[in-house]
Amino acid sequence: MEFDPMRPKWQQIAEEVSRRIERGEYPQRFPLSEVRLAAKFGVNRDTIRKATRALRESGLITTVPSLGTFVRPSDGDEAEE
Template identity: 60%
Template sequence: MYDFDPTRPKWQQIADVVRRRIASGEYPPRHLVSEVQLESEFGVARTTVRKATAALRDEGLISTTPGMGSFVSDRGGTCESS
């Protein structure tokens, strides 16, 4: 279970963790960002995870394809394109 800072919304803290994982390369381009996995890892409701992924999507760090999931954008981890 993640130790949340009680002074900040949980979804912002989850977005921060995912953002750091993308920046460090732990989540490389095209890596699946699983809402189910994040929900389990952080012990939060799906709506909380969806707020975090929506923020990351707005920043262009991930993209979501209906029926497939959310993936790290190519530009999220690198400037190269394939």
């Protein structure tokens, strides 16, 4: 991914992950590892943490203590469980 130097990297990463979720590349309940995302985007984990915080605040992902961070299921899928 080529970054726009005029915008924060974390914001661009959050937007890209969001697009991948929408396209189904990261399906529901897909684990999002900070280490793997940092390696994939070539940034440090602090940048990934800022991106995942924004994604969590937008409701696209959830973090479960001691388990990790995952793509949230859609509202309809949560009701079925």
